[in-house]
Amino acid sequence: MGLGAQEVGASVVIPNWNGRGWLEACLNSLATQTVPPQEVIVVDNGSTDGSVAYVRCEHPGVRILELDHNTGFAHAANRGLRAARGGFVALVNTDVVLTPDWLAAMSEALRTHPEAAAVACKILALSDPGRVYDAGDVLRRDGACEQRGRFGTDHGQWNQPGEVFGACAAAALYRRAAVMSVDGFDERFFAYLEDVDLALRLALAGWRCRYEPTVAYHAGEGSSPQLAGGHRYLVERNTLMLVAKAFPIRWLPFVAYRQAAWTWHAMRERRLADHMRGLIAGLALVPRALRERGGLQDRARVPIEVVVPRLPIRGPSAGGHPAQITAA
Numbered sequence: 001m002g003l004g005a006q007e008v009g010a011s012v013v014i015p016n017w018n019g020r021g022w023l024e025a026c027l028n029s030l031a032t033q034t035v036p037p038q039e040v041i042v043v044d045n046g047s048t049d050g051s052v053a054y055v056r057c058e059h060p061g062v063r064i065l066e067l068d069h070n071t072g073f074a075h076a077a078n079r080g081l082r083a084a085r086g087g088f089v090a091l092v093n094t095d096v097v098l099t100p101d102w103l104a105a106m107s108e109a110l111r112t113h114p115e116a117a118a119v120a121c122k123i124l125a126l127s128d129p130g131r132v133y134d135a136g137d138v139l140r141r142d143g144a145c146e147q148r149g150r151f152g153t154d155h156g157q158w159n160q161p162g163e164v165f166g167a168c169a170a171a172a173l174y175r176r177a178a179v180m181s182v183d184g185f186d187e188r189f190f191a192y193l194e195d196v197d198l199a200l201r202l203a204l205a206g207w208r209c210r211y212e213p214t215v216a217y218h219a220g221e222g223s224s225p226q227l228a229g230g231h232r233y234l235v236e237r238n239t240l241m242l243v244a245k246a247f248p249i250r251w252l253p254f255v256a257y258r259q260a261a262w263t264w265h266a267m268r269e270r271r272l273a274d275h276m277r278g279l280i281a282g283l284a285l286v287p288r289a290l291r292e293r294g295g296l297q298d299r300a301r302v303p304i305e306v307v308v309p310r311l312p313i314r315g316p317s318a319g320g321h322p323a324q325i326t327a328a
Helices: 020-031 051-058 073-083 102-111 176-181 194-204 230-246 249-268 272-299 322-326
Strands: 010-016 039-045 063-067 088-092 096-098 116-125 132-134 137-139 145-147 162-164 171-175 208-218
Touching (some): 010 020, 010 073, 010 102, 039 073, 051 063, 073 176, 073 194, 088 102, 102 116, 102 171, 137 194, 171 176, 176 194, 194 208, 194 230, 194 272, 230 272
Parallel strands (some): 010 088, 039 063, 116 208
Antiparallel strands (some): 096 208, 116 132, 116 171
16 A cells, blocks of 8 residues: 555553453463564553553553553553564453464465465454354444354364455554554444444545455454443444444434344343443444534545445345354
């Protein structure tokens, strides 16, 4: 894409909010990388569980950026990206453990594919290493983001490198200049789907996302139980903001169908209150998102019909089970 800076070395950014219980395994896995990171930065979102003291004592080489309250994953990630010295920046959740070759393989994928802004990896469940958590993201025209392989057994079916729509930011590598060229993560998302929104804007700008089958192990939703309203609230709210920002009006019937389906599932599973709070909060954000559409469309180098191709939105091939879309 012609950003041109010589990109050597990879920084690692770990947004943390009360993740003390996970940090030891995460940081130890970074210490055993076959290609060590240029630096490790922990961006602490006002933790009250001793996280900062632990890092200072046990990992004195780690840089710490302290925020005074929980500003959300998106803001913490942006702070880390701006502070990073490396041309490549890995985002790693606190509840992630990386295999020793992870950073080497991810960096090589980004280095050999100059058209790529990001690299996704094969993420397996930390508690059940034979189960797939994510093998790259897929965005559909109904607004649902599916994680390839989610909940399936790992039989090696995701062991081929290739191209995907986007990367799950729980364990992903980004080309820093590319991310900054599209203004980083949208901090209004706070948490959940902020990586999908970034992937969409990068793709519209002409960037690609690679998939590299090196493995990261992820506990999943390590901090989510502490969030006010829970992650389901944020997924519903942020889905509406995502589609309002970028989707063409003619896709509205697909979005309406998915929203109706999610509402039905929420009612059946006795979680309608959280779902409706997210729906109301999302609708409140729609007017501003609609006003931004023109600018996003003016900057786009690739049509959204190419970025988000026609895929089934119902039936077995579409996925769409509530648990599959809430962790994207």
